Amino acid sequence: MQCPILIGQSGLNIGLHSFIFCALNMVTSLIIAESITVVKLSDFLKNFSLAASESTSEFGEGLRLLNTQKPSLVYVDICFVREHYAEIKEIKANSRLILISEDITDYVEFRWLVDDCLSKSASFEEFKRSLLDCLAYLCRIVVATSQEVSLDEYFIVKGGGKGGQDFKIKFTDILFIEAYGNYIKIHPISGKFKVVAATMKASEHMLPSEFFSRVHKSRIISHFRILSLKDDYVYLKNKEQTKILIGKFYRRSFFSKEDIGKIRKN
CATH class of the missing domain: 2.40.50.1020 (LytTr DNA-binding domain)
Known part of the structure; x- marks a missing residue:
């Protein structure tokens, strides 16, 4: 299973946990960040028996994975956002984009480009809260999609x-x-x-x-x-x-x- 991390989405009805975790099989993710950030984020995910589909500290490799894996969500370090503006616009066209940054004001600067932001200094408790927010968002999308097909x-x-x-x-x-x-x-x-x-x-x-x-x-x-x-x-x-x-x-x-x-x- 894979799981994205978002900040600032809607709350979660705990009774939906079982359904949501099954739905997460539909979600793929990619981390493109500095090595230490990749390790920390991957460790957080493993605490929930979840894992990123792919991860890399090289932006070129990240682009290759984007083209071959076509992930649902992409986590991108702020350093890559600043250095690879044109490529980031292409990512935005095909995947939900989550900014990883030490300074939350970077999210304000790139609000028009990214879908959400995760702080590099986030504690595990903060991570858990953002994870629950993310699951609530995914639940809404998955339910909507399943209803659409059944209609x-x-x-x-x-x-x-x-x-x-x-x-x-x-x-x-x-x-x-x-x-x-x-x-x-x-x-x-x-x-x-x-x-x-x-x-x-x-x-x-x-x-x-x-x-x-x-x-x-x-x-x-x-x-x-x-x-x-x-x-x-x-x-x-x-x-x-x-x-x-x-x-x-x-x-x-x-x-x-x-x-x-x-x-x-x-």
Whole structure:
């Protein structure tokens, strides 16, 4: 099993422990840090019978592991963040990124880039608290994913234009949906968008509201791909870190959703 460490996420219902630890089999992680930091973090994880999938003190090797292992979470030392800015942006596009630093103010400086921060000087008790916070976050994601699959893994849409063919689109492949006249554009996580013969209103009914939200008259977003919320914008997790305006009319409904409220607090 592998486990990520996050700071500042939501609390945990202790009754969910058994389920969560089973769910952790789905999580892979990578530590890219100075040798002493790798040892300390790995030892903390072993106290919970957990272990990082891979670890290295060489950034080049870390990039190789990223490409071959495709971890869910990546822990990166502040020294590497400062020295390898361009590569870090690529990491951000494909994995959740946790900053490891001696100074918590570094998290403020790189808040736009990283998902969370772990202090190098954290005690084991502090580590345990952050671990429980992390498990609560993972539980929410795993439950959402399992519910989505049980509801309907795909939905069927009709291609735009004359003779448009029906085709399947997996919910988890969608980044966002955009209004396009009498049609819509479905933007996937990667690759070219698809023009579909449907309206925004019909799309809202087709998609499970637990995992998709209309945030603008011309945009529906996937909760699975939310990177961060800032001011009146939601940032989605893809290579370009897509930025989408949250319309005033949709703000209350969007922020009232439980999972969005937790993201907003962080």
